[in-house]
Amino acid sequence: MVRSNTLHDQPLEFEFNLSSRLYRASTIMDERMGDGWLLYAPDFKGLPILIDDTSHDILNRFNDGAVAGEVLSACANETTSPFDRTLDTISFLEEHGFLRDRPVKSSYADIAYSLPISSMSIWLHINSDCNLACPYCFVESKQHQVMGNEVQDRVAKAIAHTVREHSLTEVNLKLAGGEPTLDVALMECIREKVAAELKSLDIRFMTSILSNGTLVSDRLLDFLKHPMTSIGISVDGFGEAHDIHRKFRGSGKGSWSIIEKNIQKLLENQIHPHIMTTTGKETLHTLPELLEWIFEQGLSTRVSVVRNPNCSWDDTPLEEATYAGYCDQLEECFERALCRLENSSVPFDLANSLAVCELSFEYPAFSGVTCGIGRNHVVITTAGNVASCPMTVHEGGIPMMDNLLSSCKAAFPYSPMDRASLKGEEDCRECQWYPVCVGGCPVTNLRVNKKPFSKSPFCQFYKYFIPRYIRFLSKKLHQQTSVLSQV
Numbered sequence: 139m140v141r142s143n144t145l146h147d148q149p150l151e152f153e154f155n156l157s158s159r160l161y162r163a164s165t166i167m168d169e170r171m172g173d174g175w176l177l178y179a180p181d182f183k184g185l186p187i188l189i190d191d192t193s194h195d196i197l198n199r200f201n202d203g204a205v206a207g208e209v210l211s212a213c214a215n216e217t218t219s220p221f222d223r224t225l226d227t228i229s230f231l232e233e234h235g236f237l238r239d240r241p242v243k244s245s246y247a248d249i250a251y252s253l254p255i256s257s258m259s260i261w262l263h264i265n266s267d268c269n270l271a272c273p274y275c276f277v278e279s280k281q282h283q284v285m286g287n288e289v290q291d292r293v294a295k296a297i298a299h300t301v302r303e304h305s306l307t308e309v310n311l312k313l314a315g316g317e318p319t320l321d322v323a324l325m326e327c328i329r330e331k332v333a334a335e336l337k338s339l340d341i342r343f344m345t346s347i348l349s350n351g352t353l354v355s356d357r358l359l360d361f362l363k364h365p366m367t368s369i370g371i372s373v374d375g376f377g378e379a380h381d382i383h384r385k386f387r388g389s390g391k392g393s394w395s396i397i398e399k400n401i402q403k404l405l406e407n408q409i410h411p412h413i414m415t416t417t418g419k420e421t422l423h424t425l426p427e428l429l430e431w432i433f434e435q436g437l438s439t440r441v442s443v444v445r446n447p448n449c450s451w452d453d454t455p456l457e458e459a460t461y462a463g464y465c466d467q468l469e470e471c472f473e474r475a476l477c478r479l480e481n482s483s484v485p486f487d488l489a490n491s492l493a494v495c496e497l498s499f500e501y502p503a504f505s506g507v508t509c510g511i512g513r514n515h516v517v518i519t520t521a522g523n524v525a526s527c528p529m530t531v532h533e534g535g536i537p538m539m540d541n542l543l544s545s546c547k548a549a550f551p552y553s554p555m556d557r558a559s560l561k562g563e564e565d566c567r568e569c570q571w572y573p574v575c576v577g578g579c580p581v582t583n584l585r586v587n588k589k590p591f592s593k594s595p596f597c598q599f600y601k602y603f604i605p606r607y608i609r610f611l612s613k614k615l616h617q618q619t620s621v622l623s624q625v
């Protein structure tokens with residue numbers, strides 16, 4: 139018997155060659171969980187699954203490689219497992235990457251990083267004004283910049299040109315600021331211009347707003363009711379922790395109570411905002427309450443951690459040692475959060491509720507970067523320049539070219555092919571979690587290690603969190619699949 143979030147209650151059909159020799163993948167996480175076993179393949183698409191002892195025994199028969207037909211015969215002679223069930227189990231394990239058609243190396247040093255690009259996200263800084271005054275913000279609010287007509291037109295044309303050049307099938311336009319909802323008319327205008335340029339192209343065009351959640355007007359609700367449109371709301375922590383920094387410009391009052399009301403208003407209008415959590419030293423202690431609050435409302439979140447332990451991004455040199463205490467605190471708070479969320483009363487959608495940092499659990503990050511920097515994540519400033527990442531917008535960027543993917547590459551001229559390990563340090567490509575983590579945030583690594591593709595200063599936290607989160611997902615899966623699927 140097997141439990142998985144995709145398999146449950148679905149008929150199984152696999153193509154299968156009995157003479158094929160199969161190998162148990164050496165890269166998988168395989169642990170006892172209750173009366174079953176947790177399996178997770180970091181280098182293969184999919185989330186963890188749970189299997190019973192019989193299926194686990196079948197998997198282990200392939201430890202040194204075995205012919206499927208011979209394992210079937212052996213199981214028929216030595217166990218009470220019906221032939222069909224053994225056959226289906228082998229097929230299922232192969233389909234989900236736990237059995238492979240050749241021995242798998244546990245090193246990722248030979249990856250070609252040549253995944254095709256089919257989608258592009260455009261992070262557009264449409265203005266620099268904001269009604270909040272968060273001290274850590276990387277946008278210079280006092281400059282009062284707004285993206286002008288000429289830049290809007292160039293951006294819309296460049297998006298369409300890039301879609302044609304690269305035969306892209308998906309564009310996600312992210313409207314950011316400053317605070318973009320201060321100017322809904324500007325957002326409407328930009329969306330219309332981009333939509334008009336893409337009209338004749340067969341493309342999935344999505345728009346999302348990245349907002350502080352304090353301004354939910356009727357006009358904004360109308361904007362959000364447009365198809366393929368969504369909103370993300372930035373949150374630092376729960377209640378008073380959120381208010382430490384997210385205060386209104388002028389009055390100095392915290393914004394938590396307003397965004398709480400606005401989230402209810404959005405929900406009443408059948409709009410489910412995505413919560414963009416950014417937590418750091420001062421707010422981490424409220425992570426358990428915050429996540430429970432988010433999931434109880436049926437919402438989803440990505441939790442990012444403040445990259446600089448000092449909560450600023452000035453030019454003070456940073457060293458890996460600075461991160462050790464921070465990683466300890468992250469571990470302690472994430473552990474408390476996961477323990478709380480493990481309660482079966484907390485609703486949780488395995489694939490969508492929670493994303494953490496730049497970690498990629500369901501899809502191996504074999505492009506070598508989890509965020510698309512230098513690849514297909516294009517960041518455009520109000521002046522029409524291209525920056526490498528939202529965190530580097532204040533550096534000004536480079537002039538935008540007609541081909542946005544070329545601009546993106548030029549703004550961040552590094553390649554994961556040039557991955558480096560620092561002297562005497564573990565090489566990420568030899569790490570079991572490389573497909574999930576690929577060394578973390580390249581901009582942070584560049585700042586701390588002077589090399590973007592090197593071991594993250596958050597490595598200690600990742601090595602705790604990745605297997606812990608897999609165990610957490612397995613527990614939630616166990617709670618949700620009360621009826622077992624027969625394999």
Ligand code: SF4
Pocket residue numbers: 564565566567569570571572575576577578592593594596597598600601
């Ligand atoms: S940063 Fe750490 S956890 Fe991530 S791939 Fe490198 S060694 Fe592994």
Ligand code: SF4
Pocket residue numbers: 496509510511526527528529578579580581582
């Ligand atoms: S470089 Fe780092 S901060 Fe920038 S988008 Fe990528 S993961 Fe995020």
